[in-house]
Amino acid sequence: MENSSVIANVTGSAVVVRGGDIDTDRIIPARYLRTVTFENLGEHVFEDDRAQGDHPFDEERYQGASILLANANFGCGSSREHAPQALTRWGINAFVGESFAEIFYGNCIAMGLPCLRVSAEDMQTLMAAVELDPAQELVVDLEARKVRYAGGAVAADIADGPREQFIKGNWDSLGQLLDAGDQIGETAAGLPYTNGFAVAG
């Protein structure tokens, strides 16, 4: 039933997406949610922002990037998993940001996309370094909790739980939840509202 793979680190070039509070409506406009699959979302990622011109996703130097560098509160707003699904179909396999919105973060974990946090100061350093030399390879190292780049490394935070799940390759939440077996029914039976409040809880 497991549907996971080991993700100890993500290596590749990075794309710099500057700006705070980048919401999931901007990442994938709602009109592209009229679909019963996630398959073609990659083509429309950041579509409306890109139509305004000068978007990093259209810059030649960032093509092929697999790591997205973001500022604060990336992925806020709608719970649409279509947002990380669109980003990963464009090529993103890991996110490094100052902070992430909670539902976006949870969606990423469920999809096997690590999100690591770095300080605002370190993000400035990373963004500047990548903008100067976009071809350089970054390593998002979950084990060492670091992001390495050509000029050195910065500390990157990821909670113990997700880190271990990625490193051990058991981030598939469904597999774990199913493992609880009968315990689910037992917990349900202990809740007064599941039996019409016939027995005290």
Place this chain on the structure above:
Amino acid sequence: MGKTLLHKAWDQHTVRQLPSGQTQLFIGLHLVHEVTSPQAFQMLRERGLKVRMPERTFATVDHIVPTDLTERPFIDDLAEQMMVAIEQNTSEFEIPLYNIDDKRQGVVHVIGPELGLTQPGMTIACGDSHTSTHGAFGAVAFGIGTSQVRDVLATQCLAMDQLKVRRIVVNGSLSEGIYAKDVILHIIGQLGVNGGVGYGYEYAGSVIEAMSIEERMTVCNMSIEGGARVGYVNPDQTTYDYIKGRPHAPKDFDRAVEWWNSMASDADADYDDVVEINGADIGPTVTWGITPAQSVGIDQALPELGDYADAERVVVQEAFDYMDFKPGQKLAGTKVDVAFIGSCTNGRLSDLREAAKVARGRKVAAGVRALVVPGSQEVKAAAEAEGLHEIFEEAGFEWRGAGCSMCLAMNSDKLQGRELCASSSNRNFKGRQGSPTGRTLLMSPAMVAAAAVSGEVADVRGLVN
């Protein structure tokens, strides 16, 4: 030391601790809609799984449905395909569907409470970030993504990180012309769009206690706009009076109330943070920017860049540029092109009543397109029973069918070009209302009605007193 409602509900719904450190949490009610579920059902098929508790799962259609021409097949092929998908999925997996031709259909966060499905002490999940709405009943309600919809379908559980609790106490009282929407916009303005990350918000204090359940829904609805995935109000007599007699209300109501009372936060509960807000400080509040925290009182000037910390100035400048507003200006008097009354935030009967008070005997200003979209078919029927539709139509508003409509513009209700919309919805993000360059001003439904009849942003207090 006592416990909060969130912690009590968490403990009672805990199936086990997962190796990841997360909690496997039982979900008492799963609400499903057409947009975030088709991929989840497909994942179930791929893994050969069934829906674990179809009796705790209810589906409706709201996001993509047209609110004018609702005959099938829908004009929009993509929307029609999504309708067919949810019909097939709910039929195959044996889940009740409140479809477009069902009197119980409506915005998922409006119909859950109407049907009496939403109850205190319960955990609730839905593939929509505004699921926090159900917290108005003292439920712990999570917005989730599609992989998590799959998880709940297959196991009736979620893997969740424990939340901290911030108690937001709104003291005093609200003056005339100030609504629940103003309260939550004010709170988000104070605490910021990511102030709530990692927290559940418990709303309390005399202002919240005095609110109807529908007003509490408006407040809890926008918790996520402040970064908090969960927001709730402790259940009380107002809550119980609302639930009693509804189709899914518990038969043994007295015993239910006993348990619900026991789930409320203890007087000596331990909070991770407490914030106090004075109700008297809250005026009619309108957003001016591109995040729900960028708001001002109607009689206040827009902020100066210097009012913000360095790190925030880039976003603030981006907001001024996008909205075409200037620091120091006032919003009152700004011409609007569109007025939208509806959404899971403000599409309930009491919202329509307040807006109708303003619209009564007045006309929508020339050049303004105004629409009222009831949150559910039940809201629509109740509003029509008291003649609200006539008030709106006589004033020049379009009176529509139930759905999400122009809150997120997945149907044909969209802004055009740079149009500026006075909206009772919940998000003023760039492009949110369907035009990539469209602009949104969030405000209470009464304020939207005031803007519609004035043709410009206006202080509703001048129209209702």
